[in-house]
Amino acid sequence: MDVPRTTLSEFDIDTERYHDRRDRTDALKSYLAGGGVPIAGERYLDLLEAGATATKTFxxxxxxxTHYATTDVVPLFELADSRPFEEYA
Known part of the structure; x- marks a missing residue:
């Protein structure tokens, strides 16, 4: 199953800001990987708490x-719907 990537360049955010906090392997990727979610999520929650929901960054x-969560979770439901799986010998 080919899962779509959440390409960082498609969003107008300062990805360099998160570079030092991302895992070295993830930092080299052009897309959001699992290790980057808490970093982006923390900034998102900080802005939410500050009431800055009308900002472009937010x-x-x-x-x-949203893109990451959707493209990460939807394939899991599709996989679940394809059960039962073949038994492995």
């Missing part, structure tokens, strides 16, 4: 996280 982070 909207872009929300779009980034």
């Amino acid at each position: 909207r872009e982070l929300e779009g980034l996280l």
